[in-house]
Amino acid sequence: xxxxxxxxxxxxxxxxxxxxxxxxxxxxxxxxxxxxxxxxxxxxxxxxxxxxxxxxxxxxxxxxxxxxxxxxxxxxxxxxxxxxxxxxxxxxxxxxxxxxxxxxxxxxxxxxxxxx
Numbered sequence: 230x231x232x233x234x235x236x237x238x239x240x241x242x243x244x245x246x247x248x249x250x251x252x253x254x255x256x257x258x259x260x261x262x263x264x265x266x267x268x269x270x271x272x273x274x275x276x277x278x279x280x281x282x283x284x285x286x287x288x289x290x291x292x293x294x295x296x297x298x299x300x301x302x303x304x305x306x307x308x309x310x311x312x313x314x315x316x317x318x319x320x321x322x323x324x325x326x327x328x329x330x331x332x333x334x335x336x337x338x339x340x341x342x343x344x345x
Contacts, residue, residue: 296312303319310318 296315299319300310300315303315303322305318
């Protein structure tokens, strides 16, 4: 889980919390004293951060699984491509398959027409 700092939860992959510089107020003059403000209640951003990180990991794992499946579908000639090369190769393969289907459909149409 994340490292805890005071009342505020933080989602942090490292085990050591990061130090933040302390803010100091300038000394108040007697002429103009600003009204004191109550600090806002702590928000639970840590849980949202961790959920987002888990969702991101899950999405990354799913993308890796789908890319591996694509690698098995697209003929490679034994080449282990990077993602962009794999996607370009897959696009070319799909275009060749579409062309083959078009040619085969034309052949069927011609053969059916010659039977009459």
